[in-house]
Amino acid sequence: MKHLFVPLLLLLGLHASAQQSPAKLTIELRYLLALPEGYDADTSRRWPLLIFLHGSGERGMDLEKVKMHGPPKLVEAGKKYPLIVVSPQSDQGGWDPGMLHKLLLDLKKNHRVDADRVYLTGLSMGGFGSWEFASRYPNELAALAPICGGGQPETAWKMRYVPVWCFHGAKDNVVQLSASARMIDALKPYQPGVKFTVYPEAGHDSWTETYNNDSLYTWLLAQRRHRFRQVDVDAGKLGKLAGRYVRSGSNDTVVVTAIANGLQLSAGQHRESVKAASETLFFWDENAPVDMIFNKEGFLLRAWEQEQYRKVK
Template sequence: MSRGAEPGSAGTVQEEKVFEREITVTARLKYLLALPEGYETGVERWPLLVFLHGAGESGDDLEKVKAHGPPKLIAAGDRAFPCIVVSPQSPGRGWNPDVLAALVDEICREYRVDEDRIWLTGLSMGGFGTWALAAAKPDRFAAIAPICGGANPSQADRLLGIPIWAFHGAKDFVVPLASSQAIVDAIREKGGEPKFTVYPEAGHDSWTETYADPALWDWLFAQTRSHSKRESTPVK
């Protein structure tokens, strides 16, 4: 397809054109998988928790993914999760929502997943990834808990139906508080009711306190995807 052509100073014509073609991309993601106690001996379906790490854990060494969040708690024996836990490793900077969505689909095919209870959380780069994946697939998740991340406020409409509890440190100079505040405010302006916890004294590491708080897990594990009107279960 061409648009108007304009000659350059030497008389050479440059035409405006558009190239369009569907391209299949092969993706490869390593990930940690933790199955809950009783999975191997039962037949019931289990909830799924997806954890997205930060930039420092990217690469090709899955041991790095155990530095923070659910993988750290599992490795240390500090928490037994009543769900399947999947913790992928990004090979580079950032998270690709399409690749992550494909991974979730694969886990649901290969394991007994209760697809009405798929929860998503992540920190820093993974916090951004959490917002991005939820906006890309808003009907896939029962709830999300993004930590020190952010999203373009234009995504607010796509996030309205998802129970959200976001977290950020007020003294975060790596990812400013405004990054989370902007998308939370945008969702609230659209009528959504995301929860938002700001730690007054925390810097970039707001995830250690968040993941150590039983209230987060009580809230997250109480969320179930609704196929009609989705509502967030309040914290008691």
């Protein structure tokens, strides 16, 4: 595996190790970068990306600490991953989703990253950070693998198109099993196939067994970022959805009219068109999980907040 020094416009290089190259995004975020074998051989090929978020014990200003657990530890021991592995370091009491997003954008700009195969994983503090990032930027991820972490169950619906495999130790006395269980329970109505592995005898360290299991990486690499696909829908069926709708709890009105294989939404002088993914599901953009679902009462608009609209005419 070849590891490269990372010269970026806003990156300051550090002394490169024999195994992984340190770099940092401005002075706020440092990370280890490991490029897969064959990265330089075919300059037209794009590679999947795995971002690993460490736990609280690896916080600070010393990147060597990040190699204590997980993928960076395994890379240092000689494991060869068929993907780009990036392991940032936080010097705070948690992870900043906005800064991680800036890192991801830099990586996609400066390396041959397959944007449809970006995977995020983390342990403990990094497990919490993984859930939070996925709730903020779900359209960036192809899959999520949080370990002994937790999040805000009310945000689970935002991850409805992000495949999740969660791990936790049943005897964890640092982060209770219920922290992961609440997230999984909240996600199941939107994603019945969500995966949840509980190690009956494991304590807080549920990550060693997880990262040593190649089935995790096989599963990750099989996932692709969700993209809506436009389909042909009978004009008569689209016409039945046309009408005037009012948002629950307000007087906001949206007028829906049928167009070719989609709908047009009008609110005052503002107009937007949406494409049909089915006879009842419509979307704005192939890459963003913002959709509207019609039912007998009206439609549910799923954006950053869920909004229910009732048909009145």
